Amino acid sequence: MMSRNLLQERWQQLPESVVRRLQAEQLRRYLRTVVLPFSAHYRELFREHRLDADSIRTLDDLQRLPFTTKSDLLNTPERPQRPKDFIIVPDEKSLVRRPATILRALFRGREGVRKELEAEFRPIFVTFTTGRSAEPTPFVYTQRDLENLAIAARRIADVCTARSEDRLLSTLPFAPHLAFWLAHYAGTTAGVMTLSSGGGKVMGTEGNLRLLRTFKPNVLIGMPTFVYHLLQQAAEEGVRCKGLRAIVLAGEKVSDGLRDKLRGLAAEFGAPNVAVLATYGFTEAKQAWTECPFPHDQPSGGYHLGPDLCIFEVINPQTGQPVPPGQPGELVFTPLEARGSVVLRYRTGDYIDGGLTYEPCPYCGRSLPRLVGNISRRSEIREMALDKIKGTLVDFNELEHVLDDSAHIGSWQVELRKAHDDPLELDELILHVQKLNGTDEAEVSRELNRRCVAQLEISPNRIVFHSGEEMRRLQGVGALLKEQKLVDHRPLTKPAAKPDLSPPIAPNANTTPSTVISGEAVEETAG
Ligand SMILES: [Zn+2]
Numbered sequence: 312m313m314s315r316n317l318l319q320e321r322w323q324q325l326p327e328s329v330v331r332r333l334q335a336e337q338l339r340r341y342l343r344t345v346v347l348p349f350s351a352h353y354r355e356l357f358r359e360h361r362l363d364a365d366s367i368r369t370l371d372d373l374q375r376l377p378f379t380t381k382s383d384l385l386n387t388p389e390r391p392q393r394p395k396d397f398i399i400v401p402d403e404k405s406l407v408r409r410p411a412t413i414l415r416a417l418f419r420g421r422e423g424v425r426k427e428l429e430a431e432f433r434p435i436f437v438t439f440t441t442g443r444s445a446e447p448t449p450f451v452y453t454q455r456d457l458e459n460l461a462i463a464a465r466r467i468a469d470v471c472t473a474r475s476e477d478r479l480l481s482t483l484p485f486a487p488h489l490a491f492w493l494a495h496y497a498g499t500t501a502g503v504m505t506l507s508s509g510g511g512k513v514m515g516t517e518g519n520l521r522l523l524r525t526f527k528p529n530v531l532i533g534m535p536t537f538v539y540h541l542l543q544q545a546a547e548e549g550v551r552c553k554g555l556r557a558i559v560l561a562g563e564k565v566s567d568g569l570r571d572k573l574r575g576l577a578a579e580f581g582a583p584n585v586a587v588l589a590t591y592g593f594t595e596a597k598q599a600w601t602e603c604p605f606p607h608d609q610p611s612g613g614y615h616l617g618p619d620l621c622i623f624e625v626i627n628p629q630t631g632q633p634v635p636p637g638q639p640g641e642l643v644f645t646p647l648e649a650r651g652s653v654v655l656r657y658r659t660g661d662y663i664d665g666g667l668t669y670e671p672c673p674y675c676g677r678s679l680p681r682l683v684g685n686i687s688r689r690s691e692i693r694e695m696a697l698d699k700i701k702g703t704l705v706d707f708n709e710l711e712h713v714l715d716d717s718a719h720i721g722s723w724q725v726e727l728r729k730a731h732d733d734p735l736e737l738d739e740l741i742l743h744v745q746k747l748n749g750t751d752e753a754e755v756s757r758e759l760n761r762r763c764v765a766q767l768e769i770s771p772n773r774i775v776f777h778s779g780e781e782m783r784r785l786q787g788v789g790a791l792l793k794e795q796k797l798v799d800h801r802p803l804t805k806p807a808a809k810p811d812l813s814p815p816i817a818p819n820a821n822t823t824p825s826t827v828i829s830g831e832a833v834e835e836t837a838g
Pocket of ligand 1: 615674675677
């Protein structure tokens, strides 16, 4: 019990060697007392691999455990209730016989212990994964999990430097998604006046603008695309919101270009020194992490992790082997305190380009593990038929940077479709971009083309310019739960290969008149 307390109490003050030693101890205890006795999936998996809790002597031994992937959580005809296998379901008889339980019963009485065990193990709350590619997967929480969610959320508020006199406006959509609840708990556990507007779909952009004017938030939370539209309209309508200190973004990746644009807009309505902070989290973690404020001309200090609640590993996605500290790789997550739904060594499909570091944060001085650099998502790498020879993997993470970093365009949307809407034709990549005042369309098209070729080795088939109003309609601002930045209008079935006589796609930068395309739901990133 001692080491758990040390890790919990001094979560932001411990050096690497101590963190790793205490985490290994805590993981061993967690496996022995919670996961292996009560998780159907891991009990079986450990038996299959002849492992037990004592197989983990140091964190390096984590490598002996098999990974868990998103597909492990999906229902199959043989196992129609797959997510249930990952829920911790205690066996009452064995719990009651434990010396620790008997000892607690002596001090607190049987009824007290029964209530404690209920709070620890009974599922009482659910959030879902988002996305089109798979059925939403439920992740259940117990009272204990909600307490840990509140702890993680409180830390986000602390690392973001929220103050009790602040007012916090969350524009995250009302939805059974992690991000919404984290924002709620971050504000309320930190003792900050919190208002959740439900985002564009609930109150419209107008309703949220009114709150900027009347509630005068110091901290604004939301998804990057919606916040961008909100601030853009606020600037257009001359809204003043001088007290705004921080914009905390969730649910999508945040590029440096977007941070600059948001800071610029905030400056227009009287808040020139806004900290634009990104958070990282996913449903399966039941928690999220944030950056601390950092100077505008410096790189971010990265996502500050709570070492008592989880372990992150960074692996080479091809070999599955851990990479050295500070090296890029795929993020693998293991919880240390979770009840309810539990996944161990969970492969996130997210890549961090600066890796994991334990060095004290150069900005806030906290000594804890941090994830440094840009995070990109494997789900945003898609195969496109750009020529007749073979499929090309296109990294939309890169494309997003190209678009966000362009100072001459506002919001944007990437559309994939089939040439001539013919399922047997090649794929087309169309960029819809918002034209800012004073934009020379031909010049911006040339610049975007050049950078697409340089960074992605492909060029868009068309670049279409739109007004701000048209972009809002295109992205579904105020109409959808989450604004659409990547829409895939290709038919879902793969066409059979056929000889292709059409000319190869040439880089072209023509600017056709803008069209409004009805959006359909596309895969979302975790939120
Ligand atoms: Zn920091």
